[in-house]
Amino acid sequence: MSSRVAEGRLQTLQIYRLLQLVHKGDTAQIEKMVQLGAEDLISLTEPKDGVGVLHVAVSANVLFYCIYPTKRHCHCLQVLLKCGADANSVSVQGMHVFQLMCEKAQECTPLCLIMLNAGADPNAAHQQKTGVTALMEAGKAGSLPLVRAIIRMGGDPNASDRKRLTAVHYAAMGGFFEVLQVLSAYSADMSAMSLKDCTALHYAAASGNANCCKFLAQRCNPKLKNREGLLPHQIAKDSGHNAVAKELRKAERKQGKGSDPSGTGQMSELWALTLHDWSQEYEAELWKAFGDKSDTVTAERFISVLEELQAPVEPDRIQAVISAHGGDVNISDFIRGVKYIKKPFRLSSYMPKKKKGGKGKKGGKKKKKGPFVLPMPVCTLPPELKPRRADGGPPSFMISSYFNCSDVLRFDPAHPPVHPVMNDSGWYIHKPPPVYVNVNSCVRTNDLESLDQAFSEGVPVDVQDEFYKTPLMVACSTGSYEMAQYLLSKADVNVCDQFFWTPLHHAAYAGQRELIELLVNAGANVDAPALGGATPLMRAIETSRVSCVDFLIEAGAQSCLDVARDFANPVIIDLVKQKMDSLPKPKDNSVVLQNTSITTGKTKLVDITFVPKTPPTTSQLMSKIERRNKLPSLEVDFDNLVMPFSRDLQ
Known part of the structure; x- marks a missing residue:
């Protein structure tokens, strides 16, 4: 097929367009351009490098x-x-x-x-x-x-x-x-x-x-x-x-501490290690060449086989290997390198060692404690749940740190500018590049300016960091009342982390009574169960904070006397028992109780209460013993009475 270079603007544009279509593999558009384009367009080449459509089509090869x-x-x-x-x-x-x-x-x-x-x-x-x-x-x-x-x-x-x-x-x-x-x-x-x-x-x-x-x-x-x-x-x-x-x-x-100078002992030189690696690689070929008749071969046979298989060793050094084996060479020992390679340099030293049999408690050695292994991996936020920003920035829990553009040498909180026009700091102070910090780090440092800037830019208030903690949870665990009050204006008070802990759990575990009251007044669930079934009251009992336990019980939390006994704090135990005893007991004849029983079907239940039998009196027991002691005649027989040889005795 003859080709010619495209001439003129129309042919040049069309051939470049056709080359693009060939790259994309758009068959329909290629047929359309060949039929409706310039004359003999398929034979044209582009003017710069002389590439035609056939060159592009076959350049990659099938x-x-x-x-x-x-x-x-x-x-x-x-x-x-x-x-x-x-x-x-x-x-x-x-x-x-x-x-x-x-x-x-x-x-x-x-x-x-x-x-x-x-x-x-x-x-x-x-x-x-x-x-x-x-x-x-x-x-x-x-x-x-x-x-x-x-x-x-x-x-x-x-x-x-x-x-x-x-x-x-x-x-x-x-x-x-x-x-x-x-x-x-x-x-x-x-x-x-x-x-x-x-x-x-x-x-x-x-x-x-x-x-x-x-x-x-x-x-x-x-x-x-x-x-x-x-x-x-x-x-x-x-x-x-x-x-x-x-x-x-x-x-x-x-390094530098070589083998035996005589060359007859075990070696660690490079040529010996290369030969050892080669023997491991060519183990099957070596056994086939030596034959299966005997494991031991003569020195002459050993040299001829190594030369036949082109072993990477010089002839004079083969003699050192033969000398290490004592004349005749055992093939198994040669492949394993036990006679001419030092033990730390053999490939068998890289294999996992077999565990020795366990010894008794008296004669056996104590096992060494291994490195600490977590019983379960640390749960972190998966990558698909922390996508980067649309502009390529970090995930949403990394927020931009606030920068004060005012000149600190002229203005400060005690001496602010009288009018915004007077603050001309922006004309000569260069704004630094954005610095991204973890949103929960700002909560710990009370950086309200950075948080306010991030929330105004669209960062959600309930954003979770890589450990599933929201800013409100961190504020409750660190005891920052002002920060928690600021976040509660927009945050969800009942949001959970990976262990289903709510901010109330964190506040109760930290023993922050003021924060507990703030969260309860904001609508927090006082009986929210965690992953293990623990409620905020259980966490407060665990930390032995009497004021927190008292407030949660007053707020309507279900009592946990068994948990209080487990942690063995007498003050907490007495407080929980006192609160339980002070609760009003339900009336048996109340309308609410009767309606509940009818709704749940308790009125139609069959009574399965255990009723013990009346025990026999002393006289009844004595008469029973007398009847058993009375000897029956040989003609009388009972189901539970065995009298062997009764026929012979009769």
């Missing part, structure tokens, strides 16, 4: 549209590859289709393996911009099968991007210990440094993964500083990972 984690897309990918689609397609922006697919390796690992088996380049990278390879993306996603497959297909584990980051760096960022183990088995450089002079250990320390930090500290120098002059343990400490920082300090002290 394989780019198969990168979705569904069975249908997987089937489409297989069909396209079978029909000859290029597995190494590159977009106009320089994006390789396999590298783009590996970016979504968390969801599309099966698709990536299909592409790899179809001939995709294992070293595919985004050459024009980032230089990130497919192996880096797989390591970043933590896809262990994909990382293993890419390396075995020829992927370079030491390739770096534009920032000089390698696959080891990306795996350390995500804290993927198994991926680091595989990369080490294939001789990846664990000490590679980025443009910021950061090793993978620096990134692992920031992530806080203890196993990754221990693994990398054994295979690289933990004393290397980055461009900012920080050691890995300092980064871990700044990130709040104190346990990891402690382990890294320990690794720094052990």
Whole structure:
């Protein structure tokens, strides 16, 4: 298809419009423009870069549209590859289709393996911009099968991007210990440094993964500083990972203390650790190569198998491994590294330890107390219930702090301006940027100006912070009478938090008698139950505030004598009993009581009262005993009387 550059304003505008429609995929509008637009519009190219509609339509390639984690897309990918689609397609922006697919390796690992088996380049990278390879993306996603497959297909584990980051760096960022183990088995450089002079250990320390930090500290120098002059343990400490920082300090002290100089004992050198990682990775291949006839092989057989499998070790160092095993090599001991690797450096040390059997109370040791664990998580407001403002500001419970625009050197509350026109402070005082504070912090500091400004801007008075507390609840719990009086003009007096505590609960628990009276007069429910069934009176009894208990009972709260006895305050117990006894008893013959009984159906209930039997007298009991003692004849028989051998005796 021949093409030509658009000429004139009309053709230029129409070709740009057609390119936009192709980007959007609007088929109906594309057909309309091709039919009604300029002559041969579909063959025109835009004058700047010479791009035509066909270039835009095929720039992404059909394989780019198969990168979705569904069975249908997987089937489409297989069909396209079978029909000859290029597995190494590159977009106009320089994006390789396999590298783009590996970016979504968390969801599309099966698709990536299909592409790899179809001939995709294992070293595919985004050459024009980032230089990130497919192996880096797989390591970043933590896809262990994909990382293993890419390396075995020829992927370079030491390739770096534009920032000089390698696959080891990306795996350390995500804290993927198994991926680091595989990369080490294939001789990846664990000490590679980025443009910021950061090793993978620096990134692992920031992530806080203890196993990754221990693994990398054994295979690289933990004393290397980055461009900012920080050691890995300092980064871990700044990130709040104190346990990891402690382990890294320990690794720094052990740095330089190598293996046995004779080379016959257990080792911790880098080549030995790489060989140990490789033996764990190639365990199945090793057993297959050595055969199942015997666990022990000769030194010559051992050397030939390692050379056949291309083990990452030099021939002269294999002799050190053989010497550590004492001549003949036990395959199981070699794979586990028990003879030539120090115990802290073996991969088995990273496995969770098995719990030993419990001992008796006499001989057993006392268990150490673990860290305190909350019985239930702290309930906080979910993100969907605290949306940000329309202008992108913080949630509504974060309000803008009030700023006094008057010059404090000229005017103060004692010397205000005589007339507003005299206050020209706004001409030379610059208003600072808004400072957002928690609305409940303003309540605690009695910042009425900020609250009044926020409520005038539309912030609801009953706004809840991230712990479900409203300003009125905070005012009641802190005992701020003026603030509570100010808030009650618009606030809901019976609003609840996550535990169904009302402001009256908070005031009663704080022992604020004046606030309790203020809330009750405003219409607060004196018998409002909390999540555990507790009422404000129970909270007042719990804090042993006599004045609060007295007022709540006078206000009509239901009595709680059992709660008062539990807290064992004699003054409170006597007060509650006195109030209970002073209540008027209901009359039995009152009309209200009879109507209530008829309505509830109590007049038709069957009497199920227990009536005990009349106990027998002493004479009746004695006569019963005499009858039992009287011996019956052999011919007389009773149901409960057993007389064996009666026939023989007769």
